[in-house]
Amino acid sequence: MEIIGILLSMLFAALVMLIGGLAWGFRRRKLFYREYQEQKLRRTGKDRLFVHSVGDGRGFRDVYVDGEKIENATYADEKQGIVQGFTIQGENLIPFERKGKVKVVYVKEY
Secondary structure (H helix, E strand, O other): OHHHHHHHHHHHHHHHHHHHHHHHHHHHHHHHHHHHHHHHHHHOOOOOOOEEEOOOOOOEEEEEEOOEEEOOEEEEEOOOOEEEEEEEEOOEEEEEEEEOOEEEEEEEOO
16 A cells, blocks of 8 residues: 555656656747847848848737837838838728838747
């Protein structure tokens, strides 16, 4: 009876270690994915990390032009200082383009 208790506690400890290791692996993969993506872009000569667009897979970001937060931005180029997006008026989407000092701040990753 005592042996069964010891075996169960060892099995439980192994299970906790396995789950903890898997969770650590997922966190590590998420943390280093962006760094891997940046290195891959540099190797291929496509160093376009200053260009941000919807659906580029780099997480949620806030876009600022001359210190003013821009809502509904769909494209931002930090080097050229261009932000494109749209405003909503009623049922219409009206595109716009703003120029100035562009700053992009990462809010969180997916």
